[in-house]
Amino acid sequence: MVARTPKPKPKPKPKPKAARKPRRASGEHLGEDVARNMIMAAAAQVFSMQGFRNASVEHLLTASKVSRRTFYRIFDSKEDVALALYNFGTKMLIDNWKRALAKATEPIDQFARCIDVFLKNAAMMGRLIFVLGGEAQRLESPLHKRRMQVHDVLLDLLREAHPDTARMDTLLVQTTLYALEAVTRKVLTDGDEGRKVSPDTIDRARRVMLRIVSAGFAGDGDNVAPLPLGAT
Numbered sequence: 001m002v003a004r005t006p007k008p009k010p011k012p013k014p015k016p017k018a019a020r021k022p023r024r025a026s027g028e029h030l031g032e033d034v035a036r037n038m039i040m041a042a043a044a045q046v047f048s049m050q051g052f053r054n055a056s057v058e059h060l061l062t063a064s065k066v067s068r069r070t071f072y073r074i075f076d077s078k079e080d081v082a083l084a085l086y087n088f089g090t091k092m093l094i095d096n097w098k099r100a101l102a103k104a105t106e107p108i109d110q111f112a113r114c115i116d117v118f119l120k121n122a123a124m125m126g127r128l129i130f131v132l133g134g135e136a137q138r139l140e141s142p143l144h145k146r147r148m149q150v151h152d153v154l155l156d157l158l159r160e161a162h163p164d165t166a167r168m169d170t171l172l173v174q175t176t177l178y179a180l181e182a183v184t185r186k187v188l189t190d191g192d193e194g195r196k197v198s199p200d201t202i203d204r205a206r207r208v209m210l211r212i213v214s215a216g217f218a219g220d221g222d223n224v225a226p227l228p229l230g231a232t
Contacts, residue, residue, distance in 0.1 A: 036074050039064045040088070043081045048127040052082060052135050079142055086132050086143045090150045093121065097154060101161040110161050111213040114154075115180065118209075119202050122184050122194075130194030133185060151177055165217075169228035172216060179212050 042063035046055050100113035136143035159166045187205045188194040
């Protein structure tokens with residue numbers, strides 16, 4: 001009986017390679033300034049959409065398309081990103097106030113120009129201002145300290161801009177700044193928390209702010225309390 005030669009076993013077909021999942025950009029090739037700008041730009045969108053409390057680092061990673069390692073190389077937390085955004089925005093506010101004050105010579109006119117700076121920001125970035133401004137009002141927030149520093153800088157700018165303002169009681173100037181901030185926040189709150197800020201509401205806020213300033217700084221007469229002077 002002739003032995004049969006066993007047939008060679010067919011070679012197993014190679015398994016198709018699994019499609020690789022797209023990797024998140026590692027960010028290793030990015031310079032720190034570029035990565036920082038990407039994260040901050042994404043954070044402005046995330047905070048505007050999610051609010052501060054609901055936003056997470058994961059949201060920031062997804063929106064910015066940087067790796068977790070890159071994120072934590074630059075920032076410690078979402079609070080750290082929010083503070084960087086707030087610092088950037090308030091620095092712009094201070095710079096714009098300086099330019100506004102330089103274009104006028106009388107205290108009321110100077111305040112009016114500064115009011116326009118406030119309201120221009122509210123019209124352009126109302127939602128982000130509402131979110132970060134609300135966070136800055138919380139005493140336990142890292143943004144609160146910066147808010148107080150900005151108030152001090154704005155106060156000094158106003159007092160340096162004109163001798164009459166420098167003579168006024170500091171408390172009057174300080175509380176006027178708080179009043180203008182409160183009017184802006186009220187307008188943003190009524191405008192769907194900064195999502196719907198119309199030219200009409202901005203114009204209304206401007207009229208109210210100008211009344212506050214003119215009554216506080218220029219009011220005079222038998223039925224008007226004397227202007228407080230001197231205390232610092």
